[in-house]
Amino acid sequence: xxxxxxxxxxxxxxxxxxxxxxxRNAVASALWLVVMFFGLAGCYVLLEAYFVAAVQVLVYAGxxxxxxxxxxxxxxxxxxxxxTAPGVPLRFGAVAAATxxxxxAGLCLVDADARGLFPDAAAREGxxxxxxAYAIGExxxxxxxxxxxxxxxxxxxxxxxxxxxTKRRLT
Amino acid sequence: MRLELQNLLPEFLVAGAGLAxxxxxxxxxxxxxxxxxxxxxxxxxxxxxxxxxxAPPHGTALAVGGTGGEPHVTGWVSDGFSLYxxxxxxxxxxxxxxxxxxxxxxxxxxxxxFYALLLYALLGVMLVAGVTDLLSLxxxxxxxxxxxxxxxxxxxxxxxxxEAGMKYLVVGAVSTAVLLLGVAFVYGATGSLSLVALxxxxxxxxxxxxxxxxxxxxxxxxxxxxxxxxxHVWIPDVYEGAPTPxxxxxxxxxxxxxxxxxxxxxAVAFAPVLGADGLRDPxxxxxxxxxxxxALVTLLFGVxxxxxQRGVKRMLAxxxxxxxxxxxxxxxxxxxxxxxxxxxxxxxALLFYLLAYSVTAATAFAALVAIGAAQRDQPGLGVRGLATxxxxxALALCLALLSLAGVPPMGGFVAKFLVLKAVVSKGLWxxxxxxxxxxxxxxxxxxxxxxxxxxxxxxxxxxxxxxxVPPLTRGLLVLxxxxxxxxxxxxxxxxxxxDGAARSLLAAR
Numbered sequence: 001x002x003x004x005x006x007x008x009x010x011x012x013x014x015x016x017x018x019x020x021x022x023x024r025n026a027v028a029s030a031l032w033l034v035v036m037f038f039g040l041a042g043c044y045v046l047l048e049a050y051f052v053a054a055v056q057v058l059v060y061a062g063x064x065x066x067x068x069x070x071x072x073x074x075x076x077x078x079x080x081x082x083x084t085a086p087g088v089p090l091r092f093g094a095v096a097a098a099t100x101x102x103x104x105a106g107l108c109l110v111d112a113d114a115r116g117l118f119p120d121a122a123a124r125e126g127x128x129x130x131x132x133a134y135a136i137g138e139x140x141x142x143x144x145x146x147x148x149x150x151x152x153x154x155x156x157x158x159x160x161x162x163x164x165x166t167k168r169r170l171t
Numbered sequence: 172m173r174l175e176l177q178n179l180l181p182e183f184l185v186a187g188a189g190l191a192x193x194x195x196x197x198x199x200x201x202x203x204x205x206x207x208x209x210x211x212x213x214x215x216x217x218x219x220x221x222x223x224x225x226a227p228p229h230g231t232a233l234a235v236g237g238t239g240g241e242p243h244v245t246g247w248v249s250d251g252f253s254l255y256x257x258x259x260x261x262x263x264x265x266x267x268x269x270x271x272x273x274x275x276x277x278x279x280x281x282x283x284x285f286y287a288l289l290l291y292a293l294l295g296v297m298l299v300a301g302v303t304d305l306l307s308l309x310x311x312x313x314x315x316x317x318x319x320x321x322x323x324x325x326x327x328x329x330x331x332x333x334e335a336g337m338k339y340l341v342v343g344a345v346s347t348a349v350l351l352l353g354v355a356f357v358y359g360a361t362g363s364l365s366l367v368a369l370x371x372x373x374x375x376x377x378x379x380x381x382x383x384x385x386x387x388x389x390x391x392x393x394x395x396x397x398x399x400x401x402x403h404v405w406i407p408d409v410y411e412g413a414p415t416p417x418x419x420x421x422x423x424x425x426x427x428x429x430x431x432x433x434x435x436x437x438a439v440a441f442a443p444v445l446g447a448d449g450l451r452d453p454x455x456x457x458x459x460x461x462x463x464x465x466a467l468v469t470l471l472f473g474v475x476x477x478x479x480q481r482g483v484k485r486m487l488a489x490x491x492x493x494x495x496x497x498x499x500x501x502x503x504x505x506x507x508x509x510x511x512x513x514x515x516x517x518x519x520a521l522l523f524y525l526l527a528y529s530v531t532a533a534t535a536f537a538a539l540v541a542i543g544a545a546q547r548d549q550p551g552l553g554v555r556g557l558a559t560x561x562x563x564x565a566l567a568l569c570l571a572l573l574s575l576a577g578v579p580p581m582g583g584f585v586a587k588f589l590v591l592k593a594v595v596s597k598g599l600w601x602x603x604x605x606x607x608x609x610x611x612x613x614x615x616x617x618x619x620x621x622x623x624x625x626x627x628x629x630x631x632x633x634x635x636x637x638x639x640v641p642p643l644t645r646g647l648l649v650l651x652x653x654x655x656x657x658x659x660x661x662x663x664x665x666x667x668x669x670d671g672a673a674r675s676l677l678a679a680r
Contacts, residue, residue, distance in 0.1 A: 107380040145174070146233050146247050147310040150298060153186060154314045157291040160193075161321030164281045165336075 006046050013039030026072045030065065037061040049131035178228040178249040181219035181257055182297055185264075188215020189290035196283035205275045205282040212268045212286040216293070220261040227254050232301070247301045251675025255522055255668060256300035256431050263423050263529045264293040269647045270537035271416035273544040285325065289420065292318035296428045304364045305354045305389075308432060312350075312396070315428045316343050319421060323413040335412025342395070342405040350392025356385025370439035386440055393436070396429030398495045400469040407476075410488035415543055418484060419536030422491045423529040430498050430525055434505075434518060438676050441506040462503035463602050470496030474609045478616045483539060483554055486620065487532070490575055493613060494528055500602055501590045507597040516596060518673035520589035523666055527574070527582035527658050534651030535571035537644060538564050545638040554620065556627040561638035565624045567648040574655045576617040577610050582658025589666070 016036035023029040037060045044053035086094070140148055176183070188211055195207035222228075233246030267289065275282050295314030302308045320343060324336020358364055360381035361372040372382060395402040410418045441458040473493025480486040501524065504517040541564055542554065558565040574581035577588075587610060594603045640648075658665050 104384050107384055110380065143246065144306065147307050150295075150307070150310045150314055153189075153291055153294065154310070154317060157288055157314070157318050157321070160284050160288060161318075164284050165321065165324055165327055 002046055006043065009039050009042030009046065012036075013043065027069065030068045030072060033068070034061050034065050037065070044131075047131070051131055051133045051136050053131075173231075173234040175230060175232055175234075178230050178232040179247070180228060181222045181261065182294060184219040184222065185215050185261070185290055185294045185297060188212055188218075189287050189294060191215070192287045192290060193283050196281075205272070205278070208283040208286045209268055209272050209275065212290050213265060215290065216261050216264045216268060219297075220258060220265065223254055223258040223261060229254075231303075246304065247298075247307060248303050249301055252434075252672045253301035255672030256427070257297040259522075259526045259529065260293055260296045260300070260424055260427065263427075263533060264290075266530070266533040266537070266647065266651065267293075267416060267420055267424070269643060270419060270533060270540050273641060273644060274414060274416050274540050277544065281325075285322070288318045288322055289416075292322070292420065293424055296424045296431075299428045300431050302432075302435065303366050305357060305366070305369075306364045308435075309351060309354055312428060312432065313347065315425055316347065316396070319343075319417070319425055322417040322420065323409055325414050325417060329412075331412035332414060333412075335409045338405055339409045339413075346392050346395030346402065349388050349395075353385045353388025353390075353392060356381055356388060358385075360385055366435065366439050373440050386436075389436065390433075393429050393433050394465070397426055397433065397498060398429075398469075398492050399465050399499055400472045400492070400496075403469070403472065403492050403495070406492055407485055407488045410491070411482060411485045415484070415536055415540045418487075419533055419540075422487065422532045422536070426491065426495070427525050427529060430521065433498075433502055434521065434676060437502055437505050438518070441502070459503050459506040459508070459599075462499055462506055463599060466496050466499035466503050466602065467605055468496075469493070469499055470605060470609045472496075474612045474616075477613065480616075483620065486616065487535060490613070490617075491532070493609065494524075494575075496609070497524065497587060497590050497606060500594055500599075500606055503602060504590075504594045504597040504599060507599060513593060513596045515670070515673045515677050517590075517593035518676055519666065519670040520586070520593045522669035522672050523658075523662075524586040524590055526665065526669070527586040527655075530651060530654045530658070531571050531574040531581075531583055534567060534648060534655065535575070537647050537651060538568040538571065541640050541644045541648075542638060545640075554624050557624040557638070561640060563645065563648070564638060564640060567652055569621050569624060570652050570655055572617045572620055574659070576614045578614070580656060580659045582655045582662070585659050585662045585666075 013036050016032045016039055020029050020032035020036060023032060037056060041053045041056040041061070044050075044056060192208045192211045192215075195204045195211065199207055228249045231246070231248045268286065271285065271289065275285050278285065292315050295311050295318065298311040299308070299315065302311055320336055320340045323339045324333055326332035354364070357369060360379050361368045363369075372378065378386075391402060395405075398406045410421060413421065441462070470493055473489050473491070473496055477486050477489035477493065480489060498521060501517050501521040505514050505521075507513075542557070542561075545561075554565075554568065557568065570581065574583035577584045577586075587606070591603050591606050594606065
């Protein structure tokens, strides 16, 4: 059952991601991205990471997508982008990226097959997984407290930067 | 969990100064903000440097586990290596704050923010020096790069600066994604984010494809930061477009962050492992070969690309790519399997190189800021005939260029010599020969610029008004020149410090 659900959500996320990058209409792309986020959230639930799944829906599919759509509509990008042929560097980059993807994916599949990185249900029996808010909070404020604090400074700097770079008049 | 925050005291001082640098913007009248924020930042960095030099904290700032079968994990460490890197960063930060002063004085807005962002970025570089796990590595490196995006676009009404910020952001975002993908792969392969676990997985031999792919992706992400070919394309445009003090930051501290991480990672993942039966080679030959080829290509590109450049900043951008080639050369030496103490020699040489190059580049950019501030009415003049307008500036820039080229009495010469010596002691003769050859070519274009300053020639010899150098910049340039010469003549103490740091980095093996 889990396997079936995983494959469903995984395929959904993959298909939506592919549609997201191939649409010419920016709004359609953004909406396919929402679908991708939901597929990913489903995968997180199956991994028993319930908190991450909830945050995925709330923050990514909710807040960040609203921001995306807001910007797209503000910039009035509903019209399709003009169909210019991609230049040589772009073609080269696309080929390089595709090659990288195929190599990485191929290596991983071969390796995972050889080493059994997809454990079956029996192998997971002994594992106790806790994906709740309590476990995440504990990890965040003990083991990763330093990274957490560094992130807070990063966000402060980002806010400063946003003010500096966008505000017309600062006096 | 044990939290020992006294080991993070220098970082707290810098972060505190970064917060305090925002206050003058709120409290003081516009005319006095620039100086107040600059001196606040200066005081914070100086305090951090004094703590590092006179009361160096040793130990881990964050220790987790160690009980109940759980492995003992350290979250952040203040060892000899991190102390050297943090000290060097704080010192270069002091130079950067001083050299930014003539620039920020002319800004009509955002003085406090400039120094605050600069301090956060420097804080990121200092934090990067002590990371012991891949997640902290990512977060601290992002602190550096995101601040750098903002600083590169700081001249918001300038088209080139905006372009620089935009290009840097897009390329940097891709590199960040690649780095994060690599971290995810390494995590998948080892089941842990800790570098100790990574070292164990590599030392066990026969690494899985997951691990190799992950390490390669992390390497790519870090090469972006250092500016190694083929991940260098952003450098010329960003260096040229960004405000000159920011270019100084990018070519010194920001580059250092990438190299520090490459060394931390290289020591655990690329270097040969010390087994029970002495040194053995767990397939590191391929890393050495890869790094060697990258070093060669980077060197060639940087040196040959710099020859036809017509702008000083653009030339220095290509020169910084060339210097990344030397840094990668040292990394290739670190990754090469050979008996003896060659690895420590290589790391020591790289750390010395980093400091010498940073001081030199800071001096060069300080001179450029002074020139830029003085001839706003003649922006096209550049450094042509600088000797007639300001012999002092011409002397400082000339010494910096000679040090970059690696001419004997300067620090740059000793640095290049040490790196090449480490490369030779590992038996990489071909690489060393290319490195020495590149010195000759680079000498040509650096000297062309020196000639441009002293003997502009032609009927269009610019008259120009004399350049007035403010006393502060004068002091900074004198300090830079003394240090460049000092690192070339009396390099002993610097080298010993770097060597001690290298020993501490490789002590675990």
